[in-house]
Amino acid sequence: MVNVQFIANRLRMPDSLPVHRFDVPAIVLTGGGSRHQVGKVAQEMGAKRVLLITDPGVREMGIADGIKTNLTEAGCDVRIFDDVQPDPTDRNVSAGESALKEHAADLVVAVGGGSPIDTAKVVAVRPANPSPLKDYIGLHKIKNPGIPLVAIPTTAGTGSEATKVAVITDTSREIKMMMLSAPLLPRVAIVDFELSVSMPKGLTAAVGVDTLTHGMEAYVSKKRNLMTDPLALSCVRLVGNHLKRAWTNGDDRYAREGMMIAACHGGMAFSNSSVCLVHGMSRPIGAVFHLPHGLSNALLLPTVTEYSWQSAPDRYAEIARALGCADADTKEADACGALVEYLEELNRYLELPRLSQWRGVSKGLFDRQVEKMAADAIASGSPDNNPRIPSQEEIVELYRKAW
Numbered sequence: 001m002v003n004v005q006f007i008a009n010r011l012r013m014p015d016s017l018p019v020h021r022f023d024v025p026a027i028v029l030t031g032g033g034s035r036h037q038v039g040k041v042a043q044e045m046g047a048k049r050v051l052l053i054t055d056p057g058v059r060e061m062g063i064a065d066g067i068k069t070n071l072t073e074a075g076c077d078v079r080i081f082d083d084v085q086p087d088p089t090d091r092n093v094s095a096g097e098s099a100l101k102e103h104a105a106d107l108v109v110a111v112g113g114g115s116p117i118d119t120a121k122v123v124a125v126r127p128a129n130p131s132p133l134k135d136y137i138g139l140h141k142i143k144n145p146g147i148p149l150v151a152i153p154t155t156a157g158t159g160s161e162a163t164k165v166a167v168i169t170d171t172s173r174e175i176k177m178m179m180l181s182a183p184l185l186p187r188v189a190i191v192d193f194e195l196s197v198s199m200p201k202g203l204t205a206a207v208g209v210d211t212l213t214h215g216m217e218a219y220v221s222k223k224r225n226l227m228t229d230p231l232a233l234s235c236v237r238l239v240g241n242h243l244k245r246a247w248t249n250g251d252d253r254y255a256r257e258g259m260m261i262a263a264c265h266g267g268m269a270f271s272n273s274s275v276c277l278v279h280g281m282s283r284p285i286g287a288v289f290h291l292p293h294g295l296s297n298a299l300l301l302p303t304v305t306e307y308s309w310q311s312a313p314d315r316y317a318e319i320a321r322a323l324g325c326a327d328a329d330t331k332e333a334d335a336c337g338a339l340v341e342y343l344e345e346l347n348r349y350l351e352l353p354r355l356s357q358w359r360g361v362s363k364g365l366f367d368r369q370v371e372k373m374a375a376d377a378i379a380s381g382s383p384d385n386n387p388r389i390p391s392q393e394e395i396v397e398l399y400r401k402a403w
């Protein structure tokens, strides 16, 4: 006779099994030319008044005007807001809030790299979450849903179109405010690789290694889970297949599409499993030296990987295999060693400078700031997700090693 209670006990999840939350955009459009669907999407969402958030560079290229035309033809009244700088600031957000209010927008469309998209995320939630921005730093502090957001990335990329994360610089304290909350997630992501074809080599390299860092950190994070693992490894594999090709020949549409999807997968993965030590240490470098985000990740990635892999050799070995720098039967330690070498070689191939080679970065300023940078890195919380958690002194050492 079947013991019903026995079966019920076997099927019941243990109380200690963790619950993981997985947030992604409700709609993701991919493929060359998918940006031309933005008006149709806005119509489906019932939008009438659109604030289109971009930056001056994207606007100059005519991309924002193309999106505006498409939205206008769909019956929307569109206002463009382009007062967004690289590493967007609290001032950019305030100006965007005013534009949103003046235009009485019922939809926000963001087009550009991570900076306009991050700005748009925060602007869209401000009417329903009006406390000072610093109150929203950290995890799940933004409670109320904002105005719906459609994100159209032009770089591959930050993956911002698929994440519930925004990073805004606090200009008074010179720190980057990292906010992770479900209301920041775009409702729709339109991932059109054609927009990334004109990216210059330096940008292709920096955002490409940022993408790789997202995939790697999502895969080794202490908050990884069975929903994020496949996306994280897919991101890493796509970068291994496509980044050098996209950098070498910007017109390689196949490689550009591969990198655009890599960025989207990486964004979905890290948004739901968190980034780790590289991003934790990277943000303070960006805040102090005003390096592009992808570049500050790239210059840390080999050093931090070398420091971290011994606490999760199986995970890092899997990353090495996904990148093609180790075989299925390569011993874990050898695969991890090959991974560190691969990352160093990748930076050289992509002509990414070390921190000491970046214009305007002096050794004196570095020495004066390194302790504060290490303290800010720890305060961000990201290092706690790392397989190996460093002390403040160890972070200082890692900064010096990456110098």
Ligand SMILES: [Fe+2]
Pocket: 158, 210, 213, 214, 279, 293, 297
């Ligand atoms: Fe990043």
